[in-house]
Amino acid sequence: MITNTKMISFQDHSGKLGHLVAIEGNRDVPFEIKRVYYITGVPEHVTRGFHSHRKLEQVLLCLNGEVKIRVKTPREEETVVLNDPSKGLFIGHMVWREMFDFTPSTVLMVLASEYYTKYDYIRDYGQYSAEANNFFKE
Ligand code: TYD
Numbered sequence: 001m002i003t004n005t006k007m008i009s010f011q012d013h014s015g016k017l018g019h020l021v022a023i024e025g026n027r028d029v030p031f032e033i034k035r036v037y038y039i040t041g042v043p044e045h046v047t048r049g050f051h052s053h054r055k056l057e058q059v060l061l062c063l064n065g066e067v068k069i070r071v072k073t074p075r076e077e078e079t080v081v082l083n084d085p086s087k088g089l090f091i092g093h094m095v096w097r098e099m100f101d102f103t104p105s106t107v108l109m110v111l112a113s114e115y116y117t118k119y120d121y122i123r124d125y126g127q128y129s130a131e132a133n134n135f136f137k138e
Pocket of ligand 1: 035037039048049050051116
């Protein structure tokens with residue numbers, strides 16, 4: 001996995017009754033969960049994201065369907081396929097993300113470490129490169 005990303009496996013309490021996955025802040029994810037949001041109904045061929053965050057950390061879970069997440073730092077890039085509701089993609093500070101190839105039934109849920117603020121976003125790739133080169137330099 002690229003820097004500042006990792007997959008997290010959550011315990012799946014599954015059986016004849018179906019599946020149940022519980023996620024506790026500061027225990028199953030490495031931050032206190034301050035915000036939850038979800039993305040549904042994304043048309044085919046739409047790519048979302050195209051930004052990074054300075055302070056925000058997130059865990060992305062695909063509760064239904066499938067979606068691909070492209071994560072990038074200035075020197076690394078990887079595409080992660082999410083299609084298992086018991087596995088989350090942790091995205092830490094200063095990682096660029098793009099979400100694409102949503103299926104019609106995809107439900108993408110995001111657990112976030114901070115309340116929403118537009119000031120934490122870096123949406124310009126040139127600005128991102130400049131800040132991230134500085135952030136990731138040894
Ligand atoms: P954005 O983060 O740009 O979505 P994506 O990266 O998936 O394309 O958010 C889309 C819009 O929703 C934008 O106008 C900001 C708003 N928004 C909130 O108001 N609160 C939130 O918690 C989030 C994530 C977005």
